[in-house]
Amino acid sequence: MAQLPLQFTEYTRQLMGAERFGRYLKSFEEPAPVSIRLNPKKMSEGRGQRLEVIDGEPVAWCREGYYLKQRPNFTMDPLFHAGCYYVQEAASMFLDEVLRQMHNAYVNHQPSAIRPLTALDLCAAPGGKSTLLRSALPADCLLYSNEPIRNRASILLENVTKWGYENHLVTNCYPRDYRKAKMKFDLILCDVPCSGEGMFRKDESTIREWSPQQVEKCWQLQREIVADAWACLNEGGFLIYSTCTFNTKENEENIRWILNEYDAEVLKVEIKPEWTITGSLLEGFQEPVYRFIPGISRSEGLFVCVLRKRGVAAHSQRHYGSSPTTLRLVANDITARHEGALPQAGLSYEDALKFLRGESLVLSGDVPKGLVEVSFMGKILGQVKNIGTRANNLYPKPWRIKTTHIPTAYEPILKKI
Known part of the structure; x- marks a missing residue:
């Protein structure tokens, strides 16, 4: 393993505390957990062929998530290419629990709860969280999955296509393009580009790329992305902010900035103690946030915060029309068909x-x-x-x-x- 940067270890030890940081360091001596998330649509469709995991342990915060005992050769499994499951880090599956609680709040007629009819994953490649969104959101919710970088958008399109759901579009735009197009959404996921500290165990390249200067660039870019996203959020709509890093500049301090800059409130997600999810690490910051730390949670690193745009949520409807700004759809040689339409x-x-x-x-x-x-x-x-x-x-x-x-x-x- 590449050596952790000294500036990172000094800061993170102080941030986490000695005991928590020691457990984090010890996690590097162990293999990273391997987990997959099943495609509920593919599990039951296909001429009576129902499937299940052979030897998997459920991920507590995701209905379709499973840990595997070892890492198989996914490339050589035809069912992987058929979109029957997605290889996804377990912490990222926490989004399923967030969406489940949102849905339950709406069903139980809780104040401010909404049923999203339009959703946007603003930084979506390679598609793990987008495919989870598509499975968990209402079937009639129109989901836009966006990736600004062209080659990454192609990978996103492949994964979205294999997942096999309707009402799912892939776009190749910058966040500001959505703002210029004056598009509005009930739910926006901002899984923003970050310094990647939570991926050090899984991907050594993130260690080599890390620097204090990179952290500075990231938190500034993150605020630009959130500003564009907030302009596209309906009143009463939800913004889910996430990173795969630890430092507070890209996490709690950005949430504090959102609360100061916009008419926003942070929403609580109910969690269980046995999930060993860590809350805020910034002194004096009391808002509910959710941090996954390797060695403490059975996962890699992740930070999540759920925000709501204050205001009365009108009944969300889709409006069709024209815009002077064109969003670039990523699609090529698509053949529409229904199950069983071909031999x-x-x-x-x-x-x-x-x-x-x-x-x-x-x-x-x-x-x-x-x-x-x-x-x-x-x-x-x-x-x-x-x-x-x-x-x-x-x-x-x-x-x-x-x-x-x-x-x-x-x-x-x-x-x-």
Whole structure:
């Protein structure tokens, strides 16, 4: 492991306290937890093929989250490519608990509770929190997942497409583009770019990239993003602010800035003691915030705060019209279809990997010619064009498996019920 920067350790030891910081350091001696989040839509659809995790331990704050005992080769699991699950760090799944409590508040007619009909994930790549949002939000809620960096937006589009939900758009814009377009949302997730201190155990490159100057740049950029997001938030709407870092400049001090700058209030999320989630580490800051620390929580680092824009929340409606500012949608060669609209051919594990590598297939003689959906364990992987002697591969080239090492046997993560 790369050595932790001295300025980081001195500051963080003082911030966390000796006992908590000692547990954090000890976490580097242990492997990072491996966790996945199931796609509830894919678990039950697909011609009667219901699936479940073979050997997983539930993540307490996420209904579909599971810890795995070891890290398998996800790339070689066709069900991963079919969007049946997403490999996600456990702390990031806390968003599911936040959304669950929001929904319960609305169902129980609590004051200020709303049912979001429009939502925005402003810094969404690679798509973990966006796919969680899409699963947890009401089916008729229109979700925009945005990523300003073009190549990262392409990765986001791939993951969103594989997740397979309706009412989900991917855009490639800067936050200010949404502000200029005067778009409004009931819920905005600002998982802002940060100095990455909470990822040091999982990703050594974040250690090498860290510096006090980077922290300074991050908190200033974060405020610019929040300012654009706040202008797009409906009165009574919710803004979820999150980072994967520890320092208070990017966390509590930014929340304090939001409260001073805007007509905002911080909302409490009910948590259980056994989740070992840490609250504020800034002296004198009493607002409810939620901090995950490796060695204390069974996760990597994360900071979350839920804010509400004061005001009376009108019944949210979607309004269609034109805008002088164009948002860039990220989409290419999309074929709209419904489950069962095309004939389907089930593949063996060997043929599923061939398909995911972009190779042509030979299907059985009873499969009709033309467009055919190919599947593994009842879950659709993509399409081929069957011409009889062979089936030409239509799997998008950027998504294809590129490794030449192909396992001889399938090591499943999910099983049929």
